Amino acid sequence: MSITKEFSNVLIIGLGLIGGSIAKKLKNNSFNGEVHGIDNDSKVLSIAKENNLISNQTLNLDNLEDLLVVFCTPVLSIKAALSSFLSLDPSKEIIFTDTLSTKGLIYEVLQKEYKELKDKFVLSHPIAGSEKSGLMHSKHDLFEGRVSIISPHDTNQEDDIARIAEFWNSLGSRVKILSQSEHDFIFARTSHLPHVISYSLAESLFKNLKEKTFEYSGGSLEDYTRIASSDPTMWKDIFVSNRSNIISSIEEFEISLTNLKQLIQEGNEEEMISFLREIKRIRDISISDK
Amino acid sequence: MSITKEFSNVLIIGLGLIGGSIAKKLKNNSFNGEVHGIDNDSKVLSIAKENNLISNQTLNLDNLEDLLVVFCTPVLSIKAALSSFLSLDPSKEIIFTDTLSTKGLIYEVLQKEYKELKDKFVLSHPIAGSEKSGLMHSKHDLFEGRVSIISPHDTNQEDDIARIAEFWNSLGSRVKILSQSEHDFIFARTSHLPHVISYSLAESLFKNLKEKTFEYSGGSLEDYTRIASSDPTMWKDIFVSNRSNIISSIEEFEISLTNLKQLIQEGNEEEMISFLREIKRIRDISISDK
Numbered sequence: 001m002s003i004t005k006e007f008s009n010v011l012i013i014g015l016g017l018i019g020g021s022i023a024k025k026l027k028n029n030s031f032n033g034e035v036h037g038i039d040n041d042s043k044v045l046s047i048a049k050e051n052n053l054i055s056n057q058t059l060n061l062d063n064l065e066d067l068l069v070v071f072c073t074p075v076l077s078i079k080a081a082l083s084s085f086l087s088l089d090p091s092k093e094i095i096f097t098d099t100l101s102t103k104g105l106i107y108e109v110l111q112k113e114y115k116e117l118k119d120k121f122v123l124s125h126p127i128a129g130s131e132k133s134g135l136m137h138s139k140h141d142l143f144e145g146r147v148s149i150i151s152p153h154d155t156n157q158e159d160d161i162a163r164i165a166e167f168w169n170s171l172g173s174r175v176k177i178l179s180q181s182e183h184d185f186i187f188a189r190t191s192h193l194p195h196v197i198s199y200s201l202a203e204s205l206f207k208n209l210k211e212k213t214f215e216y217s218g219g220s221l222e223d224y225t226r227i228a229s230s231d232p233t234m235w236k237d238i239f240v241s242n243r244s245n246i247i248s249s250i251e252e253f254e255i256s257l258t259n260l261k262q263l264i265q266e267g268n269e270e271e272m273i274s275f276l277r278e279i280k281r282i283r284d285i286s287i288s289d290k
Numbered sequence: 291m292s293i294t295k296e297f298s299n300v301l302i303i304g305l306g307l308i309g310g311s312i313a314k315k316l317k318n319n320s321f322n323g324e325v326h327g328i329d330n331d332s333k334v335l336s337i338a339k340e341n342n343l344i345s346n347q348t349l350n351l352d353n354l355e356d357l358l359v360v361f362c363t364p365v366l367s368i369k370a371a372l373s374s375f376l377s378l379d380p381s382k383e384i385i386f387t388d389t390l391s392t393k394g395l396i397y398e399v400l401q402k403e404y405k406e407l408k409d410k411f412v413l414s415h416p417i418a419g420s421e422k423s424g425l426m427h428s429k430h431d432l433f434e435g436r437v438s439i440i441s442p443h444d445t446n447q448e449d450d451i452a453r454i455a456e457f458w459n460s461l462g463s464r465v466k467i468l469s470q471s472e473h474d475f476i477f478a479r480t481s482h483l484p485h486v487i488s489y490s491l492a493e494s495l496f497k498n499l500k501e502k503t504f505e506y507s508g509g510s511l512e513d514y515t516r517i518a519s520s521d522p523t524m525w526k527d528i529f530v531s532n533r534s535n536i537i538s539s540i541e542e543f544e545i546s547l548t549n550l551k552q553l554i555q556e557g558n559e560e561e562m563i564s565f566l567r568e569i570k571r572i573r574d575i576s577i578s579d580k
Contacts, residue, residue, distance in 0.1 A: 127508035146508050176506060189499055190507050194514045196550055197487060199569050204546040206572050208539075209479055214576050216466060217480045218417035218436050222577060223513060224484045229573050232566035239554045239562060249498075250551050254544075256494040260486055261540050264529045272529060276522035279489050282496050283519050286504050287512060 004159075004166040007095075008033045008066035011059075013081050015039040015048050016231075017130060018099045019072030020138025023053035025171045028140040036064070044135050061088060068167065071098035075237035078106050082114050096121040097164050101187065101234070103151045103180035105241035122164040123151040123180060125187075126173055133231040144172040151180040188245035192238055193253060195227050196246065199235075202228035294449075294456040297385075298323045298356035301349075303371050305329040305338050307420060308389045309362030310428025313343035315461045318430040326354070334425050351378060358457065361388035365527035368396050372404050386411040387454050391477065391524070393441045393470035395531035412454040413441040413470060415477075416463055423521040434462040441470040478535035482528055483543060485517050486536065489525075492518035 010026060012019040015037050026035050037054035039045045048054045061067070073081050078100060088094065096117060100106050103123050110118040126148040130137060148168035152161050165175045178186065202225045205213045214221060239246060263272045300316060302309040305327050316325050327344035329335045338344045351357070363371050368390060378384065386407060390396050393413050400408040416438040420427060438458035442451050455465045468476065492515045495503045504511060529536060553562045 127506060129508075147506055149506065178506065186499060186502060186506055189495055190503065190511050193494075194491065194511065196554070197491060197547070198514075199566065200546040200550050201484065201487060201543060202569050202573055203550075203565075204483075204539075204543045205479055206569075206576070207546070208542050209476060211576070211579075212476060213480065216417060216437055216439065216468070216476055218419075220517070221480050221484065224488075225573060227510070229570050229577075232563050232570055235566055236559055236563045240557055240559060243554055243557060246554055247551065249494075250547070250554075252498050253491060253494045254547070256490040256497070257487070257540070257544070260490050260493070261537065264486070264533055264536055264540075267530055267533060269526055269530060273522050273526045275493075276489065276525055279492050279496075280519050280522055283492050283515060286496070286501070287519075289501075 004163045005066075006032060006170075007068040007163070007167070009036065009064040009068070010034070011036040011038070011061075011064065011067060011069045012054070012072060013038050013069065014072035014077075015044050015054070015135050015138075016072060017133050017135075017138050017142070018126065018128070019070070020048070020053070020135040021128070021140065021142035022070060022072065022099075022171060023048065024138055024140035025143065027053055029170060033066075034064075047135060061085075062092075065093060067092070067094045068163075069094065069096045071096070071100065073100070074231075074234050075100050075102050075105055075241045077237075079109055079113070082109065082117065085117060086114070090116065094120060095160050095163060097124045097167070099124060099126055101125060101191070101238050102242040103183045107151075107153060107180045118153070119155045119157070120160060122156055122160050123153065124164060124168065125149040125151070125183065126168060126171070127191075128173070129230075131226050131229040131231075133234065141172065143168070146173045148173040148175050149178050149183055150175055151178055151183050153180070184242050184245050188242055188249045189252075192242060192246045193249040195230065195235060195238075196250060197253070198225055198228045201225060294453045295356075296322060296460075297358040297453070297457070299326065299354040299358070300324070301326040301328065301351075301354065301357060301359045302344070302362060303328050303359065304362035304367075305334050305344070305425050305428075306362060307423050307425070307428050307432070308416065308418070309360070310338070310343070310425040311418075311430065311432035312360060312362065312389075312461060313338065314428055314430035315433065317343060319460060323356075324354075337425060351375075352382075355383060357382070357384045358453075359384065359386045361386070361390065363390070364521075364524050365390050365392050365395060365531045367527075369399055369403070372399065372407065375407060376404070380406065384410060385450050385453060387414045387457070389414060389416055391415060391481070391528050392532040393473045397441075397443060397470045408443070409445045409447070410450060412446055412450050413443065414454060414458065415439040415441070415473065416458060416461070417481075418463070419520075421516050421519040421521075423524065431462065433458070436463045438463040438465050439468050439473055440465055441468055441473050443470070474532050474535050478532055478539045479542075482532060482536045483539040485520065485525060485528075486540060487543070488515055488518045491515060 034055050036056040128142045128146040324345050326346040418432045418436040
């Protein structure tokens with residue numbers, strides 16, 4: 001049993017893969033409160049309504065008590081999405097969270113331009129997704145067994161953090177805490193860099209092999225370039241909002257790549273095999289420790 | 291019904307992941323002939339015998355009529371493996387093939403040092419594998435639905451090529467023809483380069499994130515670094531034997547990486563999104579065309 005109180009209302013801003021999956025899981029959980037949604041695309045909104053994922057026809061925020069607002073927009077759309085909440089009654093019982101893939105920019109926006117919302121905004125990032133975007137690809141079990149990061153800041157309250165943690169738990173994920181700067185440093189390396197690599201590999205292969213790129217491959221190349229089919233707006237926003245961490249991560253990777261390239265160029269078999277063995281050893285240990 | 295004749299005897303040299311999977315599939319197919327095996331590791335040989343994957347206790351090649359020999363060794367072990375076949379009666383009905391991941395080196399070895407075996411040697415490469423190596427990870431359906439490349443050369447006979455094609459078909463794979471030089475050019479890019487990248491990415495992450503590398507990842511980083519757990523000897527041999535193609539493929543990739551890095555550095559959102567959209571467009575088309 002949870003000791004924190006379930007929200008009476010959840011409002012999802014952006015009914016794409018992530019927002020749609022939250023709505024589906026809440027429905028699947030037979031969530032006691034009401035789920036509302038906002039999306040720029042009126043067709044998406046109608047589909048969500050028709051499928052009973054959201055209850056609203058129109059939306060009057062003032063009528064929604066004990067409200068959780070979850071921003072599921074691309075990173076650079078957050079400013080515009082936040083602006084509609086400025087006129088809210090400050091005494092209203094409301095907590096904000098988000099699912100944005102970078103945390104530095106949204107924190108800066110809150111700190112500089114939306115200070116009145118900042119205290120009640122608990123930054124989150126569920127580590128779940130797919131190269132397939134949009135409501136049609138959303139699914140109730142997207143967060144099952146995944147990690148959700150919460151990045152509390154100096155003016156968040158313990159109770160609010162606990163309720164957000166409970167919210168992510170209720171969607172099936174395990175919560176881990178990271179500061180926003182740790183989050184952006186780590187995910188530049190574990191997620192943004194692999195995307196940069198996948199886009200670059202795909203470009204390089206299409207340029208040099210053209211229609212032969214996938215003709216002879218056994219399936220693993222499809223997997224390896226899968227994330228190059230991700231949503232372009234989402235990833236453009238991530239690259240813009242976490243630029244300096246991503247540039248550093250690329251530079252670190254270039255050092256390792258140059259090193260291995262040189263081992264191959266020199267053809268020193270002994271050094272090469274100890275390099276490959278060492279990588280395998282660390283990876284096998286790291287994976288089995290998980 | 292096949293129009294080519296099934297072999298009466300199959301001898302598998304090297305009972306690792308690939309050789310073991312061939313043996314298991316032949317057993318699974320209730321192959322009419324006999325399956326024999328050779329492995330440097332006597333324990334592996336005993337296990338294969340105990341599991342009725344091979345029939346031989348000892349091996350006398352002279353007694354084996356209508357024999358197919360399949361070399362499933364690491365690339366650089368091929369010379370030593372070939373040497374034991376030099377003393378065979380040249381009138382013997384025997385065809386050779388292999389499963390080596392690069393084709394240039396083995397062709398050169400045949401051409402320069404084993405000319406007496408070359409005519410009857412049809413080069414092959416089943417595009418199947420795993421980061422898990424050894425007989426214990428082999429499985430009868432490893433080749434199911436996969437592509438097997440055959441690289442015929444100038445002194446191969448049509449009948450021999452047809453029998454080898456039929457052999458790979460009987461293991462569940464579809465045969466495609468590529469010259470050895472095309473093979474090594476293409477697989478440098480679609481397979482060897484992704485391995486170079488995966489090893490480099492893994493090294494770079496372990497160096498910069500240490501034990502945090504997989505702590506917050508949602509599963510796709512495990513997939514993305516999976517091939518860095520591949521067999522070190524196998525990959526050292528591939529890097530050595532296909533060096534110049536691999537170096538070129540790394541250089542092509544570096545151009546694409548530098549290009550995307552610069553787009554991120556400059557933060558030009560319009561150029562960035564058209565780059566990402568174009569890659570996604572081509573990849574989505576290529577995959578759906580497959």
